[in-house]
Amino acid sequence: MQNRINPSKLFVRQKVWGIRNKGSLPLSTLDSSRNENLGRPIVFLNINYINQKSILKNMLPNEPPIYVLPKNRFRAIIPQAIILMILGVIFYFGVLLNISLLRLNNTEEDIVKLLTLILLLFLIILGIFLSWHRAKHSYIFYRQLILVHQKEIFYQNIILGQARQDIWDKLFHTYSLSLGNNIFLRNIPQEVDIANYLRQLVGYNQRKSGSLY
Numbered sequence: 001m002q003n004r005i006n007p008s009k010l011f012v013r014q015k016v017w018g019i020r021n022k023g024s025l026p027l028s029t030l031d032s033s034r035n036e037n038l039g040r041p042i043v044f045l046n047i048n049y050i051n052q053k054s055i056l057k058n059m060l061p062n063e064p065p066i067y068v069l070p071k072n073r074f075r076a077i078i079p080q081a082i083i084l085m086i087l088g089v090i091f092y093f094g095v096l097l098n099i100s101l102l103r104l105n106n107t108e109e110d111i112v113k114l115l116t117l118i119l120l121l122f123l124i125i126l127g128i129f130l131s132w133h134r135a136k137h138s139y140i141f142y143r144q145l146i147l148v149h150q151k152e153i154f155y156q157n158i159i160l161g162q163a164r165q166d167i168w169d170k171l172f173h174t175y176s177l178s179l180g181n182n183i184f185l186r187n188i189p190q191e192v193d194i195a196n197y198l199r200q201l202v203g204y205n206q207r208k209s210g211s212l213y
Helices: 007-011 052-062 073-101 106-135 167-172 194-210
Strands: 031-035 040-044 067-069 139-141 145-148 151-154 174-180 183-189
Touching (some): 073 167, 167 174
Antiparallel strands (some): 031 040, 067 139, 139 145, 145 151, 174 183
């Protein structure tokens, strides 16, 4: 399978942002102690007392992602454009039907039709632009969380579901994956086996979280 992800990156011990980890312990308590050999404090972060999300939000700009998963843009944009055009045609015929029931002269009818067409074109272009804008944001994986449409999802909160395909997915060779709580990774290329990678990330973070208690 192409684009295989190497999960061994998850288990590399390293110093991060000037805060030292003790062994492979992740940043999870705020407890200051002094290292007798180095003569400087070692900081541990505790999720019982500190808002983990706010801490990581400040740290993320300094942490390189461990993996970036781009979406299939054609799968994200083309179906949306087709649906918008179909809805636009239905709406336009509905407007024409209403016009025929009203007592409008030819000039008024032409103005209503023109305004309707302009409005529909604007909405279709806006919808396509929003789909493109959403599709250009890749899924970004960090050590503790994944960014899904700029929303932080911590691995220990993920309930991994089964990969799914609809008609459009089969056409564009993509699939979607549920993370629980009505959150999905969509438009994932078929050649990327992201489910196994996520399973390892979730298991790793859950084990590390459990070791803190």
